[in-house]
Amino acid sequence: LPRVSVHPRLLEDCHWLGRFAVSHVMLHRNAGVPWFILVPQVDPGVIELHDLDALQRRLLDEELDTVARFTKAEFGARKLNVAAIGNLVPQLHVHVVGRHEGDPCWPRVVWGNLPEGPAWPPERVAAIAEALAKLRPMDRERAPE
């Protein structure tokens, strides 16, 4: 798969954790909720899930499921919000957000509602990346441009 760039807005909002077979795995800097964003490394013209080819789609689903299960197990999320939106950032990216009663914007969605929150401590970011890399092969060297 080619090494594609990641939209500057995503790089700004998120920590880059690594790269699964298809997707860059990002962690949103707002630690108010556990919020991951997967960015498939595909042709930049692909902006919808249904534009992925069958293999890309299957792999993306598997990668999303890994992150989803991890989010439930690691953060005790009661419910996951999994969404491809892209109204502001056209590059295809999929959110996986762990939610629970009492989180900073429950039961509203995080988009447009999550108040500014704490940052993840750097050692916590590293530990999350390491834990994900144990669940699915992850390249942690080649950061996106």
Added chain:
Amino acid sequence: LPRVSVHPRLLEDCHWLGRFAVSHVMLHRNAGVPWFILVPQVDPGVIELHDLDALQRRLLDEELDTVARFTKAEFGARKLNVAAIGNLVPQLHVHVVGRHEGDPCWPRVVWGNLPEGPAWPPERVAAIAEALAKLRPMDRERAPE
């Protein structure tokens, strides 16, 4: 597949259009945006996408893609928002919303932001159901309980 019920909130908010192989296909009553909701007929204990078995997941993806392509073609949507949220309605359901600049809440997400809008004319609802049934086999007789 068993005939399962659909959460009363979804039945209240939506027109029932029919049933694909896996999912009930619903159209949100607020015609401010084209907003479909697919409700897979699965064990009520399944509340996350990653809890679906592989066949259910693949079929759901295909059904979502049919609705997504239809939404882009029929309503000229610029971007689709595809999301499994479920903070309020635990039964697994996936939104497919067609968005464009200038719609009633662009670029914000529809959840929590879409103002009350017009209703779909009944003949338009029927025409949408008929068009979808031409794209993928759809049972339009057995409405959910």
